Amino acid sequence: MFTYIVRRLLISIPILFGITVIIFFIASKMPGDAVLAMISNETPQAEDLIKLRRGQLGLDLPIYEQYGKWMGQLLQGKLGYSFQSGESVNDIIATRLPATLQLMSVALVVAIVLGVTLGVISALKQYTWVDYTFTFLGFAGISIPEFFLGMVLVYGFSLELGLFPTSGMVTAGAPYSVLDNLHHIVLPAFALAISRTATFMRYTRASVLEVMNNDYVRTARAKGLNRFRVTTRHILRNAMIPVVTVIGLSLPVLFGGSVIIEMIFQWPGIGLMFINAVTGRDSPVIMGYVLMSATIVLASNLLTDIAYGWLDPRIRYD
Amino acid sequence: MKVRTKIFQTAALALMAALMGAPATGSAQSSDGTTGVIRQAFRTGCMAGPLWTTCGRRLDETVLQGLAHVKWTGQGVKALLAESWSTPDSGKTWIFKLRKGVKWHDGKPFTADDVVFSFNTYADPAVASPYAAKLLDIKGYQDFRDGKAQKLAGVSKVDANTVKIELVGVRPLWVELQQISISIIPQHLLGSVKPSELQQSTYWTQNRVGTGPFKWTKYVPDQFIEVARNDAYFLGKPKADRIIYRIFADIPSIVNALSTGEIDVMSYEGGGVPVSDIERVQKVPTLTVLPNLDAGLPSYLQFSHAQPFLKDVRVRQAMVYAIDREKIIATVKKGTGKISNTMFPAAWAQPNDLNPYKYDPAKAKQLLAAAGWDSSRKVDFIYYYADQVNKDTVTAIQAYLSAVGINIVPRLLNPAEIQTVYRDGTFEMGYFANGQGLDPSLGAFTSRCGTQLAFTYCNKRVDELYDLALSESVREKRAPYYREISKIFNEEMFRGWLWNEVRPMAFSKRIVGAAEHYSQMPNLIFDVPVYNEIEKWEAK
Numbered sequence: 001m002f003t004y005i006v007r008r009l010l011i012s013i014p015i016l017f018g019i020t021v022i023i024f025f026i027a028s029k030m031p032g033d034a035v036l037a038m039i040s041n042e043t044p045q046a047e048d049l050i051k052l053r054r055g056q057l058g059l060d061l062p063i064y065e066q067y068g069k070w071m072g073q074l075l076q077g078k079l080g081y082s083f084q085s086g087e088s089v090n091d092i093i094a095t096r097l098p099a100t101l102q103l104m105s106v107a108l109v110v111a112i113v114l115g116v117t118l119g120v121i122s123a124l125k126q127y128t129w130v131d132y133t134f135t136f137l138g139f140a141g142i143s144i145p146e147f148f149l150g151m152v153l154v155y156g157f158s159l160e161l162g163l164f165p166t167s168g169m170v171t172a173g174a175p176y177s178v179l180d181n182l183h184h185i186v187l188p189a190f191a192l193a194i195s196r197t198a199t200f201m202r203y204t205r206a207s208v209l210e211v212m213n214n215d216y217v218r219t220a221r222a223k224g225l226n227r228f229r230v231t232t233r234h235i236l237r238n239a240m241i242p243v244v245t246v247i248g249l250s251l252p253v254l255f256g257g258s259v260i261i262e263m264i265f266q267w268p269g270i271g272l273m274f275i276n277a278v279t280g281r282d283s284p285v286i287m288g289y290v291l292m293s294a295t296i297v298l299a300s301n302l303l304t305d306i307a308y309g310w311l312d313p314r315i316r317y318d
Numbered sequence: 319m320k321v322r323t324k325i326f327q328t329a330a331l332a333l334m335a336a337l338m339g340a341p342a343t344g345s346a347q348s349s350d351g352t353t354g355v356i357r358q359a360f361r362t363g364c365m366a367g368p369l370w371t372t373c374g375r376r377l378d379e380t381v382l383q384g385l386a387h388v389k390w391t392g393q394g395v396k397a398l399l400a401e402s403w404s405t406p407d408s409g410k411t412w413i414f415k416l417r418k419g420v421k422w423h424d425g426k427p428f429t430a431d432d433v434v435f436s437f438n439t440y441a442d443p444a445v446a447s448p449y450a451a452k453l454l455d456i457k458g459y460q461d462f463r464d465g466k467a468q469k470l471a472g473v474s475k476v477d478a479n480t481v482k483i484e485l486v487g488v489r490p491l492w493v494e495l496q497q498i499s500i501s502i503i504p505q506h507l508l509g510s511v512k513p514s515e516l517q518q519s520t521y522w523t524q525n526r527v528g529t530g531p532f533k534w535t536k537y538v539p540d541q542f543i544e545v546a547r548n549d550a551y552f553l554g555k556p557k558a559d560r561i562i563y564r565i566f567a568d569i570p571s572i573v574n575a576l577s578t579g580e581i582d583v584m585s586y587e588g589g590g591v592p593v594s595d596i597e598r599v600q601k602v603p604t605l606t607v608l609p610n611l612d613a614g615l616p617s618y619l620q621f622s623h624a625q626p627f628l629k630d631v632r633v634r635q636a637m638v639y640a641i642d643r644e645k646i647i648a649t650v651k652k653g654t655g656k657i658s659n660t661m662f663p664a665a666w667a668q669p670n671d672l673n674p675y676k677y678d679p680a681k682a683k684q685l686l687a688a689a690g691w692d693s694s695r696k697v698d699f700i701y702y703y704a705d706q707v708n709k710d711t712v713t714a715i716q717a718y719l720s721a722v723g724i725n726i727v728p729r730l731l732n733p734a735e736i737q738t739v740y741r742d743g744t745f746e747m748g749y750f751a752n753g754q755g756l757d758p759s760l761g762a763f764t765s766r767c768g769t770q771l772a773f774t775y776c777n778k779r780v781d782e783l784y785d786l787a788l789s790e791s792v793r794e795k796r797a798p799y800y801r802e803i804s805k806i807f808n809e810e811m812f813r814g815w816l817w818n819e820v821r822p823m824a825f826s827k828r829i830v831g832a833a834e835h836y837s838q839m840p841n842l843i844f845d846v847p848v849y850n851e852i853e854k855w856e857a858k
Contacts, residue, residue, distance in 0.1 A: 032734020048463070053446040056514060085365045086517035087539075095539045158578060166574040172542035173355060173562035266571050268540035276362055276567065281734050 001309065005302070012298045019294045020287065024067050027286055033059050034083035034281045057083050070287060079291075080284035084277075089288040092273060097255070099169055100262070100269030102181075104254040106189040111196035112247060116240075118197070119204025120231065126209065134201065141198030150191040150264040157187060167266035188265040192258055196250065203246050207239040214238075241312050248304030252297040354559035356829055356857045358583040359575070360543065362567040367522040368501040369440060369447040373587050378847035380545055380561060381423075382501040382528040385414055385433070386493060388756065390850040392840045395494055398553075398849070399428065399502055399529060409490040409791070412483045413476070420552050422504050423533035430475040435505035437473045437483075438462075444513035452499045455492060457484045490791030495757055498846050502529070531556045531853040540565055556853040569705075573824075577602050582826035582857070586613070586842050590821030593652050593707045605824045606833040610654065613821040614663045614755020614841030617655075619715075619814030620748045623774040627697075628747070632689040634811040638675045640682035640722040641715055643816055650710045655817040660804040661765065663818045663841055666793060667758040667800035672808045675815075682722045693723035700729050701749040702736055712749055740770065751819055753844035758800045759788055765812065775812040831855030 035053045054060050058069060073080050079089035122134040158166040164187050165171070171180050211217065212235060220234045259271035266272070270289065277285035309315050364374035368382060379387070385400035397403075400414040420428040439445055441453045443463050453459055458471025472484035485492060504527050511519050521527070526534040531553070532545035543563040547556045564581055566572045569589050575581045576591075577599060584590070590611065591599055600607050619637060621628045628634065647655050659672045686693075701712050712728050719726055726747065731739065739745050752771075754760050762784045763769060767776035780803055787799035808815070821842055825832040835850040 030734070031738040032732075032736075036737035037732075037734035049446065049448050049450060052443055053448065056444075056446045081518050084363055085523075086370075086519075087365075087523060088518070092539065154574065159574060162578060165580055166578050167566070167571050167580070168564070168575075169541065171580075172357065172564045173544055173560065263567060264571075266540075266566055268538075268565075272362075272540060272567060279732065279734075280363060 001306075005306070008302050008305075012302075015298065016291070016294055020071075020291060021067065023290045024070070024283075024287060025063065027281075027283065028063050028066075030281060032281055034283065035059060037279065037281045066283075070284070074291075079288045082277075082285050083282045084280045084285075089284050092285060093270065093288055093292060096268060096270050096273050099267060100271065101254060102169075103185060103188055103262075103267055103269060104192070104258070106185055107192035107196065108247075108250065108254060110189060110193040111200055114193070115197040115200025116204050116243065119201040120208055120236065122201065123205045123208035123212065124231065135205075138198040138201050141194045142202075144195070146191060146195060146258065147260045147264060149194060150188065150261050153187045153191055154264065167264075169268055188261050188267055191264075192261055200243065200246065203243050204239065207242050208235055211235050211239045237311075241308070244307055244311060245304060248300060248307060251300040251303070252293065255292065255296045352828070352857065354857050356558050356561045356583060356832075356855060357581040358561060358563050359572045359581050359585050360563035360565050361585065361587065362540065362565055365523055365537070366517060367526075368499075369445060369449065369503075370517060372449075372845045375587070375845070375847045376563065376585060377526070377543070377545075378501050379530070379850070379852055380532040381526055381530045381534055382503065383530045384499075384501050384847065385416075385497055387847050387849040388494070388498050388843060390835050390839050390843075390848050392756070392843065395498060396849040399433070403493060405490075407488075409488040409492065410485050412485070412492060414481045414483070416479045416481065417552055418479055420529055421550060422506075422529055423527045423548060424504075424507075426504070426506050428502075428529055429478045430481045431478075432502055432505045433481045434473050434475050435509055436500060436502045438469045439503065439508070439513065439516070440500055441470050442513045445516050446514075449499055452496050455485045455487065455489055455496065457486055459486075488789060491757075491759070491788060495759060501847070504528075532561055535560075551853060553853055557856045558852075559857075561852075573599065576605065576824055576826075579604060579826065582829045583832050584823055584825075586611075586821045586823060587844065589703075589705065590823045592705050593654050593822065596652070596654075596822050599822075599824050602824075604827055606827055607822065607824045608833060608837055609822040610820050611823055611836065611839065612656075612663065612755075612841040613753075613819045614843065615751045615753055615819040615821070616658050616661060616663055617749070617751040617816045617819055618661075619816065620750050620771075621773065621775075621813065622745045622747065623772075623812070624743070625746050627692070627695060630689040631810055632685040633691060634814060635675070636682040636685040636689070636691075636722065637719060637724065638811060638814045638816075639678045639685070640724070641718045641816070642677040644677065646711060646714050647817060650714055651707060651817075654820045654822065658815050658818045660808045660815055661754065661761050661813070662758040662800060662804055663754055664758055666797050668804045669801040672804065679718075679722050686723060691723065693725070695725065697724065697726045698729065698744070698746040699726035699748060700731050700736060700739060700745070702731055702733060703749075703751075704730060708749075715749065745773065755841040755843045756846065758796075758803075759784065761803070765807075772812070777806060777810070777812075780806055828858045829855060830858065 033054070034057060035050055051060075058066055061069070070080065079093075081088055082092060118134050122131045125131050154166055157164045165184055169181065169184050170176060171184075174180065217230065217234055220230045255270065259275050261267065262269045262271035263275060273285065274289045276282075277289065358376060360376060361373050364371055366374070368374065368378050378384075383398045385403075386395040386397050388394075389396050397417075399417055399420065401417040403412055403414045405412050414433070416428070416430060416433065422428055437453060437456070440447050441450050441456070441459060441462050443450075443465070450463070453470070456470050456472040458467055458469075461467040462470055474482050476482050489496070507521055507527055508516065508519065511521075523537050528534070529552075531548055531551040533548045534543075535546045536542075536544040542565055545561050545563070547559055549555050564575070566575070569592060572581070572584050573591055573595050576584055590613075591607070596607065596609050599605060600609075621634060623629060643657050647653065647657065657674075659675055660668060662668060699712075699716070701708070709730070716726050716728055752764055764771035765775065766772065766781050766784065767778065783799045783803050787796045790796045807813075823836060825836070831851065831854055
């Protein structure tokens, strides 16, 4: 197992390097650059000023030199400074990461709890009206686009009923309170959770159905164990293997955030930061985000594989 | 099993109750906590500071200040850090007497050193501020830019409270039109920062010390900026306690937050209340809506005069005759906006005898035939306002033009892409708007020979007239020159003039002073801080 982990870690380095090279070059192909993006179309700017600004930001160097500069900075542990605001990219990401983590973990926890529970119930009561209802709701949840759901929730619960705020993470300017934060998180977390709940529910249901009919389950029931114990200890533990994979693969999203939901709810997270950076051609911020994202995907894939090995003793890595 | 189900049910009910209860406590908190607090919408990406961005101008009305800011009535400037100014030679030299006893928010005294430092910083090529061009007329500007000098020769300190500015020529309106963009920054905090690293200083986001009615207290990235009352403000202690600038990335979120009372004042940069939302906003009883605020923003068809098929004036005139502007305004734009037939929105700059270009497709076809227009030609047409009303407007324009044989192919681009098209010579035609509200002289930036946005249009008489108009300081003397320019633009149609936009705005009735001041603005003033007596605004 140890050699396996070390091997995986070593392979990650060239993968990360390759990803940064590809993204840097693709991003540079976008029309315009940071200085041009900052020029308002409604007021003219002098040519020499634009040239000066581009020079200051290093945008007039050939593309491989710009990449080299970025890489050199990275090896010193620095992610650079935003072209748009001058803030350090480390600070920009660090201040926004907690907000995204909060939102995504709440959504994920809700989705896991609801999804697994409903999936198990659905499987145990297969072909009853309960099963059919949950299946229908499941398909609906997977099919409805997140942004549409988000907007409908804002319209219904915020604008019409006035039960929840329209946007933001906390009431601006007021002292922080957990209740206020929770109040703001309900709608966006719900919008995010619904499609994931449906996915987890479907996977759990399928997996439980498969496991349910195995001999060892029949043996357990024959032994006289009560239903609850059979379900949790015998069925669920085996059924969870594919579900853990799915959950593990959705971990990167915890950090990447949902750009669309963060936009709709003005949630001050990484997703919103990223979309602003792309529109503003803010290269250091884009690269910072990409690097972080890629690292997390690789790390969570590795963690998932390890968890897999722990859950299922049949799986061995060499 | 039954017990377990009961436990789940009770837990679920408890959670629901807590969530339902939260709104009650949440809103109770806000109605108590908002007396004395003005909550204003602020746009994302505007934190860099006045040297690099204009969208953060609202902060320059409360935190940083200039020598004199333009008044909200559009008439003249309000003396702020400068108490008075005079010119001994009709406008070539300006002596500013600074206000005495003014302190920066950290207690240090404001002096002439700060003013000299600020002007030099703006002009410094190492700082690379796009607004350096506002100081073009100061003596020594070019030498400084070219590296031949270390500072502006024309800016000098006479004593601790007096600054002398020497210009390269007579500019009677230099104070009213040029220095209004410059914010004074503290030398004692920024003087030691290397100019090329100035933008990266934490001063801009953590402790923007200024001299204004409100001082910087907190900045939470992508959430809000908080400023608190400066009791020692030189125009009097402000009535409000705090202003919260809540950061939004897009307009619909701002309008939603306004409708539910989460914010009180919106900003007009980036678009006011979208025309399609005006009815909905008017139904909210706690809001005062101003649906017809003149934005001072003429919208027009932009032509590239480098393209041979657009060089004939008859073609350009035909395009305007071909479009039923009244109908577009009445339907797509829901009655907002006024037809315009020339560049300047200000009434005093327009003569009475402009050609109205009434909708006449027959005449358009005639003109096109006389000019030899090839109706199989496709014209690339770019635009960047992405809201539905503007998209529909472009669609309507396309339909009207194709009815007379002009085939435009519209493309929606974002600012970075548009700049690329401008620069690589492929630009043909587009739909744009340009802020002219403050003064007709601003038109020179986009219509003088050689300016980028004139797209090779050049009329020497127009350039002459602009210079003549700036040599006078009294409106009555300047008006005839601008009226002549208006007539030329009306006849030559170097842009296809369409209409003057409105930016509808809404304000919470809680804020006494907001709607009142905005409704007194003859047109919105973009890109410069506007003095609108914010120290007198109250938040009930």
